Amino acid sequence: MYQPFFYIKIFLPFIDLAENALIYLQLMIVIPAIDLKGGKCVRLLQGKKEAVTVYSDDPVSMAKHWAALGAELLHVVDLDGAFTGEQKNFDVIVAIRKAIDIPVHVGGGIRDMERIEKLINLRIDRTIIGTSAVNKLDMVKKACEKFPGKVLVGIDAKDGKVAVKGWEEVTEWGAIEFAKKMQTDGAAGIIYTDISRDGMLSGPNLDAMAKMVKALKIPVIASGGVSSIDDIKNLMQIKNLWGVITGKAIYSGSLDLKEAIKISKLSLQN
Numbered sequence: 001m002y003q004p005f006f007y008i009k010i011f012l013p014f015i016d017l018a019e020n021a022l023i024y025l026q027l028m029i030v031i032p033a034i035d036l037k038g039g040k041c042v043r044l045l046q047g048k049k050e051a052v053t054v055y056s057d058d059p060v061s062m063a064k065h066w067a068a069l070g071a072e073l074l075h076v077v078d079l080d081g082a083f084t085g086e087q088k089n090f091d092v093i094v095a096i097r098k099a100i101d102i103p104v105h106v107g108g109g110i111r112d113m114e115r116i117e118k119l120i121n122l123r124i125d126r127t128i129i130g131t132s133a134v135n136k137l138d139m140v141k142k143a144c145e146k147f148p149g150k151v152l153v154g155i156d157a158k159d160g161k162v163a164v165k166g167w168e169e170v171t172e173w174g175a176i177e178f179a180k181k182m183q184t185d186g187a188a189g190i191i192y193t194d195i196s197r198d199g200m201l202s203g204p205n206l207d208a209m210a211k212m213v214k215a216l217k218i219p220v221i222a223s224g225g226v227s228s229i230d231d232i233k234n235l236m237q238i239k240n241l242w243g244v245i246t247g248k249a250i251y252s253g254s255l256d257l258k259e260a261i262k263i264s265k266l267s268l269q270n
């Protein structure tokens with residue numbers, strides 16, 4: 001599938017029009033999220049499965065809604081998959097893919113090569129690997145060799161350490177240290193989530209995001225804590241941040257997706 005934004009982001013570097021004056025052309029993609037649990041579109045608080053709010057019984061309509069508002073990419077997570085290790089919302093994911101024309105990323109419960117291949121064959125544009133990137137240390141490398149450009153790594157951090165298995169287990173890996181390894185292994189990009197902020201509408205962890213972007217050459221997508229247009233503007237100040245995922249804010253109405261997309265495309269600041 002042709003994905004203009006992805007290529008624009010790669011080939012059009014951030015242009016500094018004037019040194020020392022904060023005037024620059026900034027592009028950052030705003031990505032709506034659909035988290036699936038029991039076939040429904042939900043949000044969790046800090047990823048805890050008991051703190052669940054159902055936003056829609058019809059995730060396919062939700063996906064169409066975000067696409068109609070101008071989304072250029074959709075982030076879909078099978079939460080049951082992330083908790084159990086096996087994708088449980090596969091049919092819904094397939095239905096979402098068929099219903100919209102924009103690129104779709106999928107994560108949650110993708111734990112082996114067969115699952116990656118299956119999703120890619122179904123025209124899922126990129127797969128997100130979390131737990132297995134840590135627990136099967138050579139898997140991302142192998143997957144990237146077989147499916148170049150199709151494998152993102154989801155790094156979900158609790159106090160700077162990588163968490164896995166639905167965020168119920170925290171590992172010894174430092175987030176940046178692990179991200180660098182994934183970059184070396186060929187990951188197409190990193191989705192970096194601050195667990196303590198996720199679903200809290202408390203503002204993103206700008207400092208942690210900036211450090212991650214600075215440490216890597218591959219695209220970084222920030223996730224967790226976004227609540228308002230000001231958060232979008234603040235994230236845009238992080239030079240080279242590729243994108244931001246928003247969930248609860250667009251469901252609760254504290255962020256207008258259409259406005260966020262508009263603002264994220266071009267920003268001339270003095």
Ligand code: AMZ
Pocket residue numbers: 044046047048049077078079081082083085107108109110111128129130131132154156164165166167191193
């Ligand atoms: O909210 C959670 N508890 C949660 C969540 N959103 N746990 C995992 N995930 C997401 C990760 C990543 O996109 O952010 O699931 C994906 C990783 O799944 P897995 O099964 O590879 O660890």
